[in-house]
Amino acid sequence: MAKTSKDYLSDILQLNLNNSEFQWLIDAVAQISEAKSKKDLYMTYSLCTSKIQNTPIADFGTQDFAWKTYLETQKASTLEISRVFILSSALEAGDEFLKPVQQLIQVADKTELETFLKYLVFLPEPKNFNFAAVEALRTNIATVFNAISQYNPYSAQYFTTAEWNQMYLKAAFMQQDLKKIPEIEKMANKDLARIISDYAHERWAASRDVEPMFWRPVSNFLEGNLIDDIERLFKSDTEREQKAATLVCFHSNSDEAKKLLKTYDTHLQKVEKGNITWKNL
Template sequence: MDSIVLQRIIAFLEKLLATQATPEALNWLLEKKQLVQASETGKELYLPFSATPRYVGKAPLNSTLEELEQANQLRKGFNPGNWTTDQIARTILLLCLPSENADNYSKTILKLFGNADMGELVALYAALPLLPHPEKFVYQATEGIRTNMGNVYEAIALNNPYPAENFTEAAWNQMVLKTIFTGKSLNKIYGLDERSNPELARMLSDYAHERWAAGRTVTPELWRPVGPHINQTIVSDIKRIFTSENEVEQEAAALACSQSNYPEAQALLEEHPLLKHKIAEGQLDWSQISQKAIMA
């Protein structure tokens, strides 16, 4: 990320923060920002990063659709919709740290990870797609998806373009599977469709079989990454959910088939002309499946 884009992002974040924070909080942040910018070792970042909530609070931003669109224009996939004032302020401090030397910059940031509490981890992981030298934090991020802290996991996995752009296939697949396992919506995973792959489809099919064997159901969203990779084995799963009494599962089966070039999957879709018509007319998509799954 070049310096011009970085400065635009900082200015955007400061504008967002100004709608929620007090003048005293903004003055505090300006003072600390200047200290961090002048830092030669990075140590000036540690105390203000930790103290941020005491000065700027933890109020939700309540960003407008226009602000979210602007965020996405500044950095594709950037979505601060669920951010809080302390997250914004902490991210500003992270972005103000001198970053010309990649090793020194990453060393300072990784030290923050090593001593962070839950709120600090949320800010750090959510800020990853904005940080200079993103390649320096891949190991930290892939280790982070092992966390049992729900808020921290969501900061990495949901509404965050960093995993899609940086994770290996194995790490990506584990993240998607864990998102399902923990009951979170796949619709919030950035790049889900672009990074679907045959191995993930196999893993999700195996997971579904485990659930069915235990007499349990699976979320209809599970079939979204599976659809493009339907094969002779997986098509039997699709046949099964087509026969479900649950209408949303039938809709998910149809959407999965619509993503597939496998002849038997296309034949199954032809057997459900109403669902095929809804998909073709844009009346049925995975976002709707997600909403229905949440409401179920």
Template sequence: MQYTASGRLLSELAELHLDTDTKNWFSQKIKAITEKKSARELYLTYSLCSSKFKDRAFDASKCNDKKLADFLLERNTGLVETGRLALLVNALEADAGHFADKIVRLVQMADSKELETFLKYLVLLPQPGRFSFIAVDSLRTNIATVFDAIALNNPYPTLHFNDQQWNQMYLKAVFIGSDLSKMQGVDQRANADLARIISDYAHERWAASRAIDPLIWRPTTNYLEGTLLKDMERLLASDDAAENRAAALCCHHSGNDRAKALLSDHQDLVGQIESGDLTWSNIK
């Protein structure tokens, strides 16, 4: 799926929610940024959005582009975020060659909230792949909300991370307890290295008698051989119903006859999967 948002559309959407004075201020700032190629105005306005727009009601459904409206609604996007996104998109549309490096500097100077906005909506920027190094670097953060901005409910990593970067993100999400159900592209980006690491991690946790999020197993679905097949046996024999369900989903969707054979004594789970009553979204 292609994600796009024009600067004009975003500006108009933001301005629908502004009083006359603030609307004029915002449009003048965008004009200064785009016509004068003013990085200074971009930096200042991006920061000032928080004070100029805060506490104002915002309804993304007023957007004339339904796909964009749905994207914003799914993320509970507010006016501050929309205003900041409008600034970035307008700047890049005006002169990407001039502003790309300036936006990198903006992000480097940004506070956590400003950085979160950039990461959450990065996929909507023109040629978003040019900023992949910022997204990858954000994986090192110690601020959970910044990490979650790129890792959760965000299509960007699926589209622009390589396997090593994807695996780093997935495993950190596991380690810090992020909600794996909100991570997009898990099935598409599953790979053999990640499946092996998940198994190794699980064995370490089991040895220490520590709990494991059953959602962690989802990327192993197409790699159920050897040790991972034995892991599925253990999960199916567990007293934890969520672990039973996770293993059933992995085995059923694996395309592996040996894995599917493990479900012979779990026809109730097979029936729930085939009817659509059991999915990764409701295993807990």
């Protein structure tokens, strides 16, 4: 039988918890599964903080698996992964645990919610918890919002286009690091390109700057006002805006983009050589 995400989490926890901590966790999860008890689930989840020392995971093991790099990037801790392991184990034990787990998320404190959102992809049928992921888009608490938006593969896999657009715009509005949002090119769409242009015009009308990274999704949708917008970036005195315009046009197949690159070629050679990218802008 192929290993599940829960199995890999168990392997990682065994490497990073002491024997008594790991044994408590395994025994508690087994009790939940055998008794099919919602009470046992709630009790185990609440005891986790006192039973598991919260330390950064230092050993991810030698086996490669789909989310290993993600765990390393998020600097996962033993307490975080223990909580996710408990929820994942309960959900695998039976459908009767779906509502109890959903309820746990609804009453979670900020730290628990951040953990849940960051590692949502590890749970069976993550789509069942879309309500919590979408709700996180409405918060003004940066750490909660970033838990679902930064590095997290969940948004590109499970959000609707409208939800993903909302997330991208909210990240810009909150002045979060847009480089940390994954799959931007994959999720780019015509509606978002139009909204980006409208938002930029509002900012400019108020004599406010627009973060150059914000333009990244528009390459494949250069028409109308967007052509003028990108030309404005090329003419800017700000070098990062000029570079952003070059990147937008370089990654576009439109004739208008090619014309702009011929006219404004200051940074083109560096972009062609890969010295200027969206990652290092």
